[in-house]
Amino acid sequence: MADLAPVRRGPARADWHSVVLAALAWGAAAVVVGALGWIVVDLLGAGARRLSWQFLTTAPQRSGRSGGIAPMLVSTALILATCLAVAVPLAIAAAAVLAVPVSSGAGRARRLRIGLDLLAGVPSIIFGLFGAELFCRVLGLGFSILSGGLTLACMALPIMVRVLAAGLAAAAGEHGAGAAALGLSRTTTLLRLLLPAAAPAFAAALALGVGRALAETAALIFTSGYVDRMPGSLLDSGRALSVHIYDLAMNVPGGDASAHATALVLMALVLAVDGLSAWLLLRRRPWPAGA
Amino acid sequence: MLALAAIPALLVVVIIAFVARASAPALADIGLLRLFSDPGWHPTADAFNLWPMLAGSLAVMALALALALPLGLGCAVCLRFFAPPPASRTLRLLLALAAGVPSVVYGLWGLSELVPLIARWRQPGASLLAGAVVLALMVLPTIALTAEAALAAVPATVLRGAAALGLSRWGTVVGVALPAARRGIMAGTVLAAARALGETMGLLMVCGNVVQVPGSVFDPVRTLAANIVLEMAYATGAHRGALAVSGLVLLALVLALLLLVEQAPRRAHG
Numbered sequence: 001m002a003d004l005a006p007v008r009r010g011p012a013r014a015d016w017h018s019v020v021l022a023a024l025a026w027g028a029a030a031v032v033v034g035a036l037g038w039i040v041v042d043l044l045g046a047g048a049r050r051l052s053w054q055f056l057t058t059a060p061q062r063s064g065r066s067g068g069i070a071p072m073l074v075s076t077a078l079i080l081a082t083c084l085a086v087a088v089p090l091a092i093a094a095a096a097v098l099a100v101p102v103s104s105g106a107g108r109a110r111r112l113r114i115g116l117d118l119l120a121g122v123p124s125i126i127f128g129l130f131g132a133e134l135f136c137r138v139l140g141l142g143f144s145i146l147s148g149g150l151t152l153a154c155m156a157l158p159i160m161v162r163v164l165a166a167g168l169a170a171a172a173g174e175h176g177a178g179a180a181a182l183g184l185s186r187t188t189t190l191l192r193l194l195l196p197a198a199a200p201a202f203a204a205a206l207a208l209g210v211g212r213a214l215a216e217t218a219a220l221i222f223t224s225g226y227v228d229r230m231p232g233s234l235l236d237s238g239r240a241l242s243v244h245i246y247d248l249a250m251n252v253p254g255g256d257a258s259a260h261a262t263a264l265v266l267m268a269l270v271l272a273v274d275g276l277s278a279w280l281l282l283r284r285r286p287w288p289a290g291a
Numbered sequence: 292m293l294a295l296a297a298i299p300a301l302l303v304v305v306i307i308a309f310v311a312r313a314s315a316p317a318l319a320d321i322g323l324l325r326l327f328s329d330p331g332w333h334p335t336a337d338a339f340n341l342w343p344m345l346a347g348s349l350a351v352m353a354l355a356l357a358l359a360l361p362l363g364l365g366c367a368v369c370l371r372f373f374a375p376p377p378a379s380r381t382l383r384l385l386l387a388l389a390a391g392v393p394s395v396v397y398g399l400w401g402l403s404e405l406v407p408l409i410a411r412w413r414q415p416g417a418s419l420l421a422g423a424v425v426l427a428l429m430v431l432p433t434i435a436l437t438a439e440a441a442l443a444a445v446p447a448t449v450l451r452g453a454a455a456l457g458l459s460r461w462g463t464v465v466g467v468a469l470p471a472a473r474r475g476i477m478a479g480t481v482l483a484a485a486r487a488l489g490e491t492m493g494l495l496m497v498c499g500n501v502v503q504v505p506g507s508v509f510d511p512v513r514t515l516a517a518n519i520v521l522e523m524a525y526a527t528g529a530h531r532g533a534l535a536v537s538g539l540v541l542l543a544l545v546l547a548l549l550l551l552v553e554q555a556p557r558r559a560h561g
Contacts, residue, residue, distance in 0.1 A: 017461035025373050028365020029382055032435070035428055036389055039400045046403060093295030108293075108300075114553055115300040121482070121549040122306060122542065123489025125516045129538045130306045132523075133313055154306075157299050187292065215393035218491035218516070222523055242395045246492060249399050256403060263396050274391040278384060 043267065047260025055261060060228055063252045064244065069262055071230040075145060075238025076214070078231060079224055082149020083156060083213050084206065090153070091160040091205065096190050098161065099168035100176070120158035127155050127219040136223060143237040148224025152216060156209035163208055163281070167201020168194050200280045207277035214270050217242040241266045307542065314539045317532025326536060332502045334522065334530035341537050346504045347419070347512035348541070351494060352487040354423035354508065355430060360480060362427070363434030367476075368464055370435070371442040383439070390432035398496030401425040406497055413509040417499035420508040425493050430483040437482065441475025442468055478552045485548040488541065491516040515541045 054068060061067035094116070098109050131151030141147045171194040179189040195202065217240070225237035226247065239247070245262050248255035321339055329340035366386065370379050401421055410416025445468050453463040469476070491514075499511020500521060513521070515537050526534050 015459045015461065017465075018459045021368070021461045021464060022373055025365045025369035028362045029369040029374070031362055032366055032389075032428075032431060033382070033385060036385060038404065039392070039396070042400050042404050043396070090295055090299055093292050094299040096292060097296040112296060112300040115303050117553060118546060118549050119299070119303040119306075121485045121489070121545055122303065123491065123516055123545055125489070125491040125519050126306065126310060126538055126542050129313065129519065129523075129535065130309050133309050134305075154302055157302070161299060190292075211391050215391060215395075217393065217395045218520060221520060242393055242492075245393075245395045245399060246496070249395075249402055249496060259399055260403070263399050266393060267396060270391055270393060271388060274388055278387060 043260050043264050045260075046257060047262075047264045050257045050261035051264060056265070059230065060244075060258075063255065064228065064248050064258050065252060065254050066258075069241065069244060069258075069265065071228055072239050072241050072244045072262070073265075075224070075231050076240045078145045078234060078238060079149045079152060079220070079240055080210055080213055082146055082234065083152040084209065086150060086153040087156050087160060087209055088206070091157055091164055091209075092190075092195070094157070094161045095164035095168050095205075096194075098165040100172050100186070100190065100194070116158045116161055119154070122155075124155065124216055124218040127151055128222045130154075131219060131223040141235065143223070143225035143227070144235045145224050145231055145238045146234045148220045148238070148240070149234075151219050151223045152213040155216060155219060156212045159212055160205040160209040163205040163277075164198070164201055167198035167205075170201075171195075171197035200283070204277040204280040207273040207280070211270055211273045211277070214266065214273070215242065216240075217246055221246075241269075307546075310535060310539050310542055313535035314532055317529055317536050320529055321533065321536075326533070326540075332518075334526065334533060337529070339529075339533040339536075341515070341533075341540065343502050343504050344513055344515045344518045344537065345540065347498070348488055348514040348516070350419055350505055351422045351426055351498065351512065351514060352484055354419065355426035355487050356480065356484060358423060358427035359431045359434050359483065363431050363479075363483075364438055364469070364476070366431070366435035367438035367442055368469075370439045371468070372460065372464055383436070386432040386435050389428075390436070394429060394490060394493040395496070397425050397429055398493040401493065401497035409509070415499060415511060417497055417511050418509045419498065419505045419512045422494045422498040422512065422514075423508070425497050426487050426490055429490060429493055430487050433483045433486060434479050437479025438472065438476045441472035441479065444475065445471045474555065478555055481548050481552050485545045485552075488548070489516060489545050490514075491520060495520055 056068060056073065057070050058068035059071055060069065094112060097105065097112055128151070131147060135141045135147035135150050136143060175193055175197060176189070179193050184193070220240050220243050224240060226239055226243065227237040228239045228244070231238040241262055245259050245266065248259035248262065326339055326341045329338040331338050332340050332343060366382065370382055374382060401424070405421050405424060406416040409418060409421050449467060449471060450463065453467040458466065494514050495517040498514060498517065500513040500517055501511040502513050503510065505512045519534050519538055522530070523534055
């Protein structure tokens with residue numbers, strides 16, 4: 001679309017208004033880039049010294065002032081695995097309803113879309129309250145990795161469904177009529193044809209879900225909890241990386257360097273998965289934009 | 292398949308039901324009126340006035356939007372009308388990555404860089420202003436990327452028309468493109484407002500968390516969401532119920548904003 005619009009940098013009179021506008025626009029961009037740069041410099045400056053192989057592979061000592069973050073890495077990985085195990089089937093089902101609508105299902109798809117849009121906006125602390133109530137209390141899972149992962153699955157659903165539905169819709173546009181002509185059932189079409197064809201979107205959805213889950217703190221404090229030991233099972237409490245950063249920064253005097261080093265590790269993970277999804281989605285556009 | 296898809300569709304209703312259920316006893320005991328007329332927020336002394344936290348949340352949100360809206364629009368205009376394609380791609384990627392930065396990382400930066408900077412100017416540093424700056428950075432990608440999408444959706448013929456009329460860059464952008472895109476820009480801003488109200492950790496770390504209606508931007512404030520995190524760990528009985536009520540108030544505000552956005556495009560198409 002952008003390539004089709006020659007007015008983008010088309011001839012325009014250079015009056016002082018326009019010069020001011022250019023200055024404001026470039027200024028805003030510079031402020032944003034500068035602020036992000038400042039954050040990265042702060043993280044590197046205060047945290048890089050603490051980073052080492054040992055930091056990644058040993059347990060924390062003295063509440064995290066020294067030692068490493070191995071238990072948090074393991075807890076985070078287990079929480080993510082739980083989250084994906086629950087979220088992926090739900091996301092595929094929801095994306096199929098959105099992307100491959102049947103004639104009677106228009107209202108259903110609309111309700112699902114609205115439900116997901118609202119879910120995407122629910123504040124993370126509300127997910128925390130909900131998870132603590134449903135998973136920890138009602139279902140009796142207590143403070144556990146399972147509770148945390150289930151809560152995050154609820155949070156990660158909207159973004160995963162959105163990306164996956166766009167990919168499936170594009171695949172359906174390409175192959176849907178052919179599958180119908182062959183008399184394939186809806187389930188077979190979805191699982192054997194559309195889902196493989198939409199593999200990049202599926203991978204991007206996974207990566208975005210992981211990114212969303214990695215970034216989360218508030219929903220985990222009251223579900224997977226604070227315990228900074230190595231978890232022995234999914235029913236143990238486990239402290240996620242983000243919760244560790246929060247605890248070091250707010251409750252542990254002298255924990256600043258460790259907090260920054262942990263934040264560096266978390267940022268590296270988040271940027272890796274978000275970068276991966278951006279690459280997968282931008283690499284080529286097999287489906288129309290805005291589908 | 293449909294049964295599985297029903298779970299994501301109904302999840303938001305289930306969440307509302309659970310938060311409402313948790314707040315029901317407190318609403319029955321304390322009543323809605325006392326949540327805004329009690330002498331203060333002293334949960335151990337049976338006083339549950341939510342107003343200071345609500346005022347804190349709204350003040351931080353308003354100031355953050357006031358900072359983020361001009362910056363976000365500036366970024367969008369830069370992306371759309373000024374930056375050459377490589378710079379535009381890079382800036383868009385940076386904004387997309389910034390949207391994924393964990394809020395606890397923004398909070399850590401605010402706590403270790405921004406708060407000391409503000410403290411040098413005006414004590415104590417951890418304040419409404421620090422919260423608003425951190426929050427502005429957090430919602431900026433939302434505003435910039437939705438505004439850019441709205442500008443991109445302005446028909447090329449409209450922009451060519453502006454060029455044919457010999458309008459300057461200023462006239463094209465401020466007089467034609469931004470007004471044509473205003474609906475999308477508003478929707479993005481409302482989404483950012485909803486995100487800002489619900490933001491928890493970043494603000495908890497830099498706002499100072501004193502329960503008071505802020506008198507100036509240098510006063511510490513406590514937001515509704517921060518209040519829940521701070522007190523949930525030890526709250527019992529009516530106190531726990533009152534926290535659930537503050538969650539319900541927060542959820543109602545956010546959902547109201549989101550429904551506003553949800554309604555808007557349908558009205559546009561008649």
